[in-house]
Amino acid sequence: MAEKNLFDDLDPVEGPAEIVSEETQVAAPSANLFDDIDPPVSPEQSSETESEQGVIESIARGVGAGFVDIAQGVVETAGAGMVKSGLATPDFVDQNAVTESFEGLKNQLGFTPERTAGKIAETITNYATPGLGVYAWVSKARKVADTVRKGQPVISTAKTWFGKSAEKFGRSKVGQIATKRAAGRAGLTTLGTGLADVLVSPSTNTTLADSWDAMPDGLRTESEQGLIGKELASVRLRNKFRLGFEGAMFNLAGEIALPAIGGVVRGVVGSEMTGLPLVARTMSKGLQALGNKVGSVPFIKRNLTPNGSTPSEIATAIRTTEGMNEAAEASALRTLSAYDSSIKKAISFQRLTGRGKQATQRAYNDTMDYLTGEMSGDAFQSVYKSKAKNAVDAMRAQIDDLSTEFEASVRAAPNLDNAQQDLLLEQFQNNQGTYIRRLYELHLNPDKFKNINPESMPQFQRARDQLAGVMQTRNRQLDSQTASQQATSFINDLFDRNSLSATGLTQEAIERQSADALAKGAEQTVGRTSLFRLAEGMLKERSQYLDNAPILREMMGEVRNPREAFLLTVDNMANTKSAQRLFDSIASSGQQGRPLNFDEATSAMNQGGRPFAINGNNLTEDQVWALERRLNYVKMGEMVEGNPFGGKYGSLSGMYVPTEISNSLTTPGRASSWSQEALAIALQAKGLSQMTKTVLSPISQVRNVISNFFVLGANGLFGRNMGVFESGTVLMANALDSPEQFKLLKALQNEGAIGQNVQLRETERLLKEQTEKGASALLNKAGKMVRKTPVVGKTLSLMENSYRLGDDWPKAIAALGEKARYSAALRKGGVEMDDLELEDVSQELLTGVFGPAQQRNAKRRAVKDALVSSGLASRSSSLAGTDFSNMMAVDLVKSTMPTYSMVPEAIKNIRRVPVVGNFISYPAEVMRTTGNILGRSLKELGFQADAKLIAAMGEQEAKTFARQVRGIGAERLTGLGSSTFVAPIAIREAAHTILDITPEEEEMLNQNKPWYAKGNLMVFLEKPDKDLNAEAIDLSYMLPYEYLLTPIRAAMETYQAKGMVGASEAEAITAMAWEGFKKLAEPFASESLGAERVIDVTTRQGTTKTGSLIYDSKSEGLGDVLSKSMTHIFGAFIPGIVENAVTVKGGEFKQGRVLRAITETPSKSGSDYSAAEEAGAMMTGLRPVKVNLGKSLGFSGSEYAGARSSAVRQFTRIADDNDVTGEQVVSAYIKANEARRRQQAALKLKIDTAINAGFTQAQIYQTFKNTGVSKKEVANIIYNRYVPFDVSRSVIREVSNEVNVKRESRILQSLPLAELNSARISFLNTPIVDEERPSNVEQGDTVEQSSNLFDDLTPSPPIVVPPQAPAPQPTPSFVDTATSTVSGAVDAVSGGAGNLLQRARTFAPSLFGDPKNQDIIDRARPPGQ
Secondary structure, eight states: OOOOOSBOOSOOOSSEEEEEOSSOEEEEEESOSOOSSOOOOOHHHHHHSSOSSOHHHHHHHHHHHHHHHHHHHHHHHHHHHHHHHTSSOTTTSOHHHHHHHHHHHHHHHTOOOOSHHHHHHHHHHHHHHHHHHHHHHHHHHHHHHHHHHTTOOOOOOOOSHHHHHHHHHHHSHHHHHHTTSHHHHHHHHHHHHHHHHHHHOOTTOOOGGGTOTTSOGGGSOOOOTTOOHHHHHHHHHHHHHHHHHHHHHHHHHHHHHHHHHHHHIIIIIHOGGGSHHHHHHHHHHHHHHHHHHHHTSHHHHHHHSTTTTSOHHHHHHHHHHHHHHHHHHHHHHHHHHHHHHHHHHHHHHSOOSSOTHHHHHHHHHHHHHHHTTSSOHHHHHHHHHHHHHHHHHHHHHHHHHHHHHTHHHHHHOTTOOHHHHHHHHHHHHHTTTTOOOOOBHHHHOGGGGTTOOGGGSTTHHHHHHHHHHHHHHHOTTOOHHHHHHHHHHHHHHHTTHHHHHTTTOOHHHHHHHHHHHHHTTOOBOOOOEESSOOOGGGGSOOOHHHHTOHHHHHHTTBOOOHHHHHHHHHHHHHHHHHHHHHHHHHHTOSTTSSOBOHHHHHHHHHTTOOOSOBOOTTOOHHHHHIIIIISOEEEOOOOOTTOTTSSTTGGGTTOEEEHHHHHHHEEOOOOBSHHHHHHHHHHHHHHHHHHHHTTTOHHHHHHHHHHHHHHHHHTTOOSTTSOHHHHHHHHTOOTTTOHHHHHHHHHHHHTTOSSOOHHHHHHHHHHTOOOSSSHHHHHHHHHHHHHHSHHHHHHHHHHHHHHHHHHHHHHHHHHHHHHHHHHHHHHHTTOOGGGOSOOOOHHHHHHTSOOHHHHHHHHHHHHHHHHHHTTSSSOSOOTTOOOHHHHHHHHHHHHHSOOGGGOOHHHHHHHTOTTBOSSTHHHHHHHHHHHHHHHHHHHHHTOOOOHHHHHHHOHHHHHHHHHHHHHHHHHHHHHHHIIIIIHHHHHHHHHHHHTTOOHHHHHHHHHTOOGGGTTOOEEESSOOOTTOEEEEEEGGGTOTTHHHHHHHHHHHHHHHHHHHTTOOHHHHHHHHHHHHHHHHHHHHHSBOHHHHHHHHHTTTSSBOTTOOBSOOTTTSOHHHHHHHHHHHHHGGGSOHHHHTTEEEETTEEEEOHHHHHHHTOOOTTSOOOOHHHHHHHHHHSOOOEEEEHHHHHHHHHHHHHHHHHHHHHHHHHHHTOTTOOHHHHHHHHHHHHHHHHHHHHHHHHHHHHHHHHTOOHHHHHHHTTTTTOOHHHHHHHHTTOBOOOOBOHHHHHHHHHHHHTSOOOOSOSSOOHHHHHHHHHHHTTBOSSSSOOOTTSOTTOEEOOOOSSBTTSOOOOOEEOOOOOOOOOOOOOHHHHHHHHHHHHHHHHOTTHHHHHHHHHHHHHHHTTOGGGHHHHHHHSOTTO
């Protein structure tokens, strides 16, 4: 039977489950507690509650009301001002009517929050929205003022009067003075928020002074009752100014308090006098030593670290290379998006010849002609207008920019001499604005031409003649026959016919051999291929023959699609540029700046080194054997004389590199077989199911943003200057308007920090799984076709970009924050972080004098080297040419925020197991980044200026800088503690304090969580009513660090529960460890979304993990079973946004929550849905669950009844066996009763919790009706008296019948009734759990129970319950020993450890979210303490 629980927001089991006991057969209630709706509320109950609105519903209504309040406040302010100043008469502006109209509008829209939470949401929306505008205005003004102070030109990017006014203020002298210091900015925001509050406050709002006597009387609002005209206007304006003044004072208090608190934390925690930096240094060194030790284990290093076996600098360079390629692709796609939009509008609105595909192809042809210079810009614009021309110009500009950067690739090409390089560069320069790659179907889709003889194509003769003419034009000495022969050979070469015939095999023979091999089960595999491509064709002069032979281009299937040509051109240029840099950096990594020869490499290896590149030329056979067989080196292809780059691996071609580097630069080929095909399809299905439930779910979108802001908090980046608004300008920056922000954006892209959303990238990788051919390839193509459909494609793109933005935006904030605080720290040490880039010293070098510029460069190098050697910066330069300040900030972001490119290899491999794991990369990244944040904070907190830093900066400056770094460490460590431990508990405690939740009610919530929520942090949203019904939320879904804390809480909850039901210490500890391990492994080992549905309808035979019924094979036909099974599986692929309208439950399509709310369709059990509550869930990411203790206890009773019967049947089966002995029968009876008593103990725990929380015994008895648990049995459980079960009369009769009637051979001729009765008496009236009597059980109460073993005898008289002796003290346990050992070790270090241990005992339980866990420590405490 499935486990039951307290929450009813899941699918109910369709139909009752039958539970049969030894004595009675009763119909149990539904086997699942989750029915997604509230139970009906009686009038008596509703009158006692605060409101019928749900909390989340009320919050949603409050947000809507807040926005209406803003409009109401603005209109009321304008109206009152006009009346007061005489610009309008009271008759023209009826102020009361204005207020009534807005209040009526809120009523009509349903924006009427009734709960406290909703009213708070209304106030926050009313005032925070304009407040954010004020902060954005001040931030914009400061940015402009800083630019002016630096003497740089201000480029206006504002498009509204609001933004333009901020820019104007920033340019002014007053603005430059006011925004320069924090105090000035605080004054601006205080004044601005005060004025904003005056403007947006509705007349219905009151001040705190109206309800708080401690506030000044002058802030109390005046009554408007009975006032009209100017009197009303005067009172209304005065009240608004009171609200504005109050808001300004609160803002000022925050401006003063927050920096002061931050300063105290940085100063106190970071001060050497406190001793904390010394402790931090010790801990940092210890963690680093431990990490190095663990990381040196080959298996762990290879599979569980971001770099694997690849050297760190090479792994970083590879990630940068990938980031550069992806950044170029993303930029190209954005450019194409603008082109697509403009060209479609041009086709729609201009009178072009033809429609549909004809018009589109004509537009594509004209675009290609314009891109290649065959059509003028004026001509193109005359047809397609300026917007389309601007989009195509942007495509040309991006190619031109890459062409300029490509110059370095040409100069570095090893197989091109200077003359060839100059010629190619001249070609690129001459083609500026017209260079673009030509595309041919012959190359893109070679299978289409595989069986085609070009000479049989209808265009062949004309193409041959045209090409022959071109050849004769270029070589006047060619006669017509020779030219024709050369043209024929040229065409055959293009179609690869000559090379095919040279094999001596026909095409049919080759295909037949391949088919035969596949039919026999052979797999076609290819070797490892390079991850990075060098487009050697780009460094070859473009064929003039093809340029002047359009008929031949037609034969080759020239693709006149500017989109594909543009993408291919950008892709080739970007990949070639980045790949060449990568290969060159590895090849030049040796001390000589080149690959080492064999002798140099041998010397380096003898000294413990492992060279990255060894020259492969002129090696002896023995040397080759040693490199390949003994030293694990791999040759990177061969040098190719005709290849301008030297070969497929550029400057590494023909060189030997370590196997670990070779593996990181290449990828293994995929086999083509039915098994690989099945795997690819399964992985695609896994990826699709993951995408539908996250990226395509509005609630998941919100949770994605919120969780990333908790990561920001964990890095100590919350604060006034966290760059919330500036980060937006970074993500939208361009090189012309925002050069500084654009540099940071390029750094984030090129270094692989953004565009790396862990969940989204994992899903994308799964969806791209395919073999070269087959169904998986077709599915991939189908997915691409779906993306091209107008509505679906745009929706997918919008939600993917939104999900990606939820990750990129916080990372941009983090990069700005890290850069800002390290810049400030360096500035106080006399160094400008943005001034660490080397300047041009060529002029000074010509003079031969070590001039000022070279001196500045020397200091810059020294500072950067010192930062790297101290561990604050991970490297001093980047393959992408990123400047040092941005590189250091971005490296910190990648180290401390989840990033897909940093996911270890083993996790990526688990991702490719189709049946297990959902988004396994994210919890793995949370674990990695949490450790990195802790390690980084300790490193910073214990930072000291070493000799190298002092030499670079100066002693006083270096010490000042070190003090600032310790402050950063204090911020980061405090942030980690707050986001991980303090904030979640503070949220729960604040909510429960406001709601007056008792400890007993908290215990009720914890004990009745569903099995999958064990260890999760649950919070009440309302006070439970008299029937203990309430709403609650699970915070763990949006708190990223719950992945680490939930297993700990689950383990502690399990240990506590085991202890309460009388389990032994060893059993409790084992269960605790196992539960913690299960919870920790859950993301990696749980069933994947799609696989779970398949298992539900197969292995679980039509039942979900939670016990919900999908189909009943006994009562339903095969057709219904198959239909429901397929529908249930299909439900895994319904997007979250669609599930609001249509969902799948019980194997059938049902209306979703939002659709039920709109159509006012109640749930299956009669509860109503609210559109406001659904909107609130989508806005907050919180889905409330209904807590119903009555149902929970009822299901627990049904579950107990089934388990009880199972225990009895276990004894019966053994007693009925012919080969069983008397001792075995008695032992089985004892074991069955022990199991039954444990089951009663678990049920008693829930009953006691309900009673302690306010349930009466009458309610308890009522709850257990029709569950299979009698009132007498419930009473015994309440009074903690165990009554063993009776041996069934039918069992005794069956044994007798086998001996006397059937004459079967048995060891026992009859059951050992006397021994069984003695065993029964030993159990009779013993406590179910060893604890003191509950306060509600009076001494002398009677409990009716049977005193005889046999169920056909008359029960004995009632037994009087005697006073119970105190429970014995537990024997020394594992926890006793562990605590004692830890105490002794700590005492040996410090005499004050006793107090420290006591504080830990008090603090640790509440830290993990459950004060009840103090019991665990108390049980481990030695007697007398």
